[in-house]
Every structure is written in structure tokens, then in C-alpha cells.
Amino acid sequence: MKLAFLGLGVMGFPMAGHLKERGGHDVTVYNRTIARAEAWARRHGGAMAATPAAAAADADIVFACVGNDDDLRAVTTGEGGAFAGMKPGAVFVDHTTASAEVARELHARAREIGLGFVDAPVSGGQSGAENGVLGVMCGGDEDVYAKVEPVIAHYARACKLMGPVGSGQLTKMVNQICIAGLVQGLAEGIHFARKAGLDLERVMSVISKGAAQSWQMENRWKTMDEGKFDFGFAVDWMRKDLGICLAAARDSGARLPVTALVDQFYAEVQAMGGRRWDTSSLLARLDR
Structure with missing residues (x-):
């Protein structure tokens, strides 16, 4: 298939690579910082374009993974946006973690001009993208989703239409709400174990085999104990995501007291200089 990928950050760069390497598809990429697109093209042998519209020209599916709602609008309906270059019947798949409102807005616009649209945020972090084992949660029409699911499978361990x-x-949003509470709980557990004089490695070797086990525990407790946070999913990104969650909760009447509290804890981490630290840096504010 002829594909386009817009946005080559820590997630998009390897995802686009899997479409080319694993899928064998004809992939054209676009990135706001052109050097990043040039690096991708050198590594994977694909093409690059100067605008989203040029990248999307004649593509069967256009993928995007950018920063936020405004970035997404810019690469779709802004000047030189992908929607202007896409052929009728093509599908736009958005992997950005954004609001449900912008997904509905762009879906309506896409339908007006004969395009398909699927909102498809991902979970699994940078390592999941690099290893091609992301979880992808999708919203869209069943017939449109059916066209893109086999292609998404090149970098997904699980992909499902949610509605x-x-x-x-x-x-x-549910995913991020759950993670926020899990990471705070893990941070407090590690902090408590240290203060109690316990051997943390022994503690984790036992509790990670029981009901307390989580992906965060398995993959983050050692780096948390070592005070290493200069990697992974950045606090700035998590605060962006939690802001979306809290706004949606206000609209729906859902109550998220723990999520709101953890969001403020992340604000403290930002104030400590940890804007780009991994989300597991919640421990750092307890260790001050």
C-alpha cells in the first residue's frame, strides 16, 4: 500500500519504520523538523515530503502521531494540511493522544470531503513503539477500521475498535487515569520500604508475583530506586494527558479525585526541573 506518516517523534519514528520494514509498504514521511525526516529516510529508505499535503498525496492511509489538538489540526486542516492532499476514499488514522472532541471534529470534516477517519491513540511507550508491540485503542466506523487494522498490526500487539x-x-484516558494511580502507589511503596529499612529487591521479588504486580512495577522499580528518570514518557506529556482526562471528566460528571491529586504531584516534579523526566519520577518528590 502507499502510506504516509506525519510526526516522527520517539513514537512515530519507529512506527513509520515498521510500516516500511515489516510491512514492505511504500511510506512517505513528514516531520516539522526536517532533519528528523531526513534521518528516517536515510535509515529506512523511504521518501519524505515538505508538507503534510505532499506526503498524503495518493496515499491509501495517512497516519499521524503529533503533540496535541492544535498540532493535529495543523497537520490535517491547516495550511498545507493532509486533508487537502488526500484522495477520495483514503483514511486518516490519528495516533496522537488528544481530546475526543477534536477526533469528532476532524471525523466530521473528513466525511464531508470523502475521507475516512479513525482515532487510534496508543499505549506501550517508546519501547513498545520500537519493538512493535503497542496497544492501539480505536474509534471509528467498522468498515473504515477494517481497512486499517491489518496495517496497524505491523507495530501493534493488540488493536481493537472501541466504538x-x-x-x-x-x-x-482510562489508560492514563489507571497509570497515574499505579505510579503514585508504586512510588509510595518504594518510599515506605526504604524508610522501614527493608531490602527493596527482596520486597519486589515477592510482591511482583502477587496482586500488587503491574507493568510499572516490573519495568520501573529498579530505575526508580536508582534515581534514574532521564528517559521514558515525559512528565510534561503526562500532564497534558491528565489535563485532557480531567476536562473530559468535568464534562461527563465523572469524579477523579486521585487523578487530580497526582496531576498536582506532577506539577511539583515539573517545578523541581523534571519536565522531561519519566513519569516514574513521582518518587523524586517524596525523596526530597
């Missing part, structure tokens, strides 16, 4: 457009973003 109509916007449902993927709402599911990603």
Missing part, C-alpha cells in the same frame, strides 16, 4: 469516533481517545 464510534472519539472512543479511542476516551479509552486512552
Whole structure:
């Protein structure tokens, strides 16, 4: 298939690579910082374009993974946006973690001009993208989703249609709400174990085999104990995501007291200089 990928950050760069290497598809990429697109093209042998519209020209599916709602609007309906270059019947797949509102807005616009649209945020972090084992939660029409699912499979361990457009973003909010509480709980557990004089490695070797086990525990407790946070999913990104969750909760009447509290804890980490630290840096504010 002829594909385009817009946004080559820590997630998009390897995802686009899997489409080319694993899938064998004809991939054209676009990135706001052109050097990043040039690096991708050198590594994977694909093409690059100067605008989203040029990248999307004649593509069967256009993928995007950018920063936020405004970035997404810029690469779709802004000047030189992808929607202007896409052929009728093509599908736009958005992997950005954004609001459900912008997904519905762009879906409506896409339908007006004869395009398909799927909101498809991902979970699994940079390592999941690099290893091609992401979880992808999608919102869209069943027939449109059926066209893109086999292609998404090149970098996904799990991909599922959650409901109509916007449902993927709402599911990603559930994901982030759960992670926020888990990481805070893990940080407090490690902090308590240290203060109690316990051997943390022994503690984790036992509790990670029981009901307390989580991906965060398995993959983060050692780096947390070592005070290493200069990697992974940045605090700035998590605060962006939690802001989306809290706004959606206000609209729906859902109550998220723990999420709101953890969001403020992340604000403290930002104030400590940890804007780009991994989300596991919640421990750092307890260790001050």
C-alpha cells in the first residue's frame, strides 16, 4: 500500500519504520523538523515530503502521531494540511493522544470531503513503539477500521475498535487515569520500604508475583530506586494527558479525585526541573 506518516517523534519514528520494514509498504514521511525526516529516510529508505499535503498525496492511509489538538489540526486542516492532499476514499488514522472532541471534529470534516477517519491513540511507550508491540485503542466506523487494522498490526500487539469516533481517545484516558494511580502507589511503596529499612529487591521479588504486580512495577522499580528518570514518557506529556482526562471528566460528571491529586504531584516534579523526566519520577518528590 502507499502510506504516509506525519510526526516522527520517539513514537512515530519507529512506527513509520515498521510500516516500511515489516510491512514492505511504500511510506512517505513528514516531520516539522526536517532533519528528523531526513534521518528516517536515510535509515529506512523511504521518501519524505515538505508538507503534510505532499506526503498524503495518493496515499491509501495517512497516519499521524503529533503533540496535541492544535498540532493535529495543523497537520490535517491547516495550511498545507493532509486533508487537502488526500484522495477520495483514503483514511486518516490519528495516533496522537488528544481530546475526543477534536477526533469528532476532524471525523466530521473528513466525511464531508470523502475521507475516512479513525482515532487510534496508543499505549506501550517508546519501547513498545520500537519493538512493535503497542496497544492501539480505536474509534471509528467498522468498515473504515477494517481497512486499517491489518496495517496497524505491523507495530501493534493488540488493536481493537472501541466504538464510534472519539472512543479511542476516551479509552486512552482510562489508560492514563489507571497509570497515574499505579505510579503514585508504586512510588509510595518504594518510599515506605526504604524508610522501614527493608531490602527493596527482596520486597519486589515477592510482591511482583502477587496482586500488587503491574507493568510499572516490573519495568520501573529498579530505575526508580536508582534515581534514574532521564528517559521514558515525559512528565510534561503526562500532564497534558491528565489535563485532557480531567476536562473530559468535568464534562461527563465523572469524579477523579486521585487523578487530580497526582496531576498536582506532577506539577511539583515539573517545578523541581523534571519536565522531561519519566513519569516514574513521582518518587523524586517524596525523596526530597
